[in-house]
Amino acid sequence: AQRVTQPEKLLSVFKGAPVELKCNYSYSGSPELFWYVQYSRQRLQLLLRHISRESIKGFTADLNKGETSFHLKKPFAQEEDSAMYYCALSLNTGGFKTIFGAGTRLFVKA
Amino acid sequence: DTAVSQTPKYLVTQMGNDKSIKCEQNLGHDTMYWYKQDSKKFLKIMFSYNNKELIINETVPNRFSPKSPDKAHLNLHINSLELGDSAVYFCASSQSAEGGGKLFFGSGTQLSVL
Numbered sequence: 001a002q003r004v005t006q007p008e009k010l011l012s013v014f015k016g017a018p019v020e021l022k023c024n025y026s027y028s029g030s031p032e033l034f035w036y037v038q039y040s041r042q043r044l045q046l047l048l049r050h051i052s053r054e055s056i057k058g059f060t061a062d063l064n065k066g067e068t069s070f071h072l073k074k075p076f077a078q079e080e081d082s083a084m085y086y087c088a089l090s091l092n093t094g095g096f097k098t099i100f101g102a103g104t105r106l107f108v109k110a
Numbered sequence: 111d112t113a114v115s116q117t118p119k120y121l122v123t124q125m126g127n128d129k130s131i132k133c134e135q136n137l138g139h140d141t142m143y144w145y146k147q148d149s150k151k152f153l154k155i156m157f158s159y160n161n162k163e164l165i166i167n168e169t170v171p172n173r174f175s176p177k178s179p180d181k182a183h184l185n186l187h188i189n190s191l192e193l194g195d196s197a198v199y200f201c202a203s204s205q206s207a208e209g210g211g212k213l214f215f216g217s218g219t220q221l222s223v224l
Contacts, residue, residue, distance in 0.1 A: 032211050034211050034212070036213075042217075043114075043200075043215045043216065043217045043218065044153075044200065044213075044215040045215065046212055046213065046214075049211065049212065084151060086153065088211065089211075090210055090211025092210065096141060096158065096160075096165075096204065096206055096210025096211070097155055097158060097166050097210075098143075098155065098210065098211050098213060099155065100145075100152075100153040100154075102150070102151070102152050103151045103152070103153070105151075
């Protein structure tokens with residue numbers, strides 16, 4: 001079965017420290033993975049997608065098919081990074097379906 | 111210019127009532143979705159429509175009936191509301207040509223069933 005696992009519900013780091021939000025997936029097909037972010041009182045929005053191989057707001061994520069992981073990283077966390085982060089896997093099962101992990105709340109302390 | 115808008119933002123109602131949530135997108139996307147976010151912030155897909163046609167129904171109780179009058183609108187009607195229906199409901203849209211995973215979300219409807 002397809003699944004996205006984010007093992008940490010809450011991650012708390014100090015400003016300027018590196019941050020890594022973990023994501024593992026289970027899917028027998030070719031995965032298409034995303035990170036979404038929900039800032040306080042804002043709508044859920046796309047942060048980055050693995051096929052773009054881009055860096056957004058200093059965040060990067062690399063797809064590791066061997067470890068079935070797509071961890072989100074940032075070398076120096078900022079207070080404005082505090083938010084809820086969701087890892088997501090998009091499938092085409094005769095119609096597009098995106099399934100989300102349980103989310104990790106990142107709290108960056110001053 | 112809100113891309114995906116849903117109304118109402120808040121909905122408080124009694125058990126047993128029937129209520130509707132409306133969603134509209136002005137992005138020209140061909141696919142729309144309803145997601146449910148529970149109290150633990152877990153997001154679960156409920157329905158997906160492509161060009162007004164139901165594509166995905168994730169074993170949602172049949173008290174929930176989505177309706178898509180055109181590809182820019184996807185409404186959700188809920189009959190006989192139960193306490194467990196309390197959640198935040200998100201509408202989203204995407205363009206299937208882009209692979210479907212790039213979702214644009216509405217701001218959510220917080221449903222509270224008393």
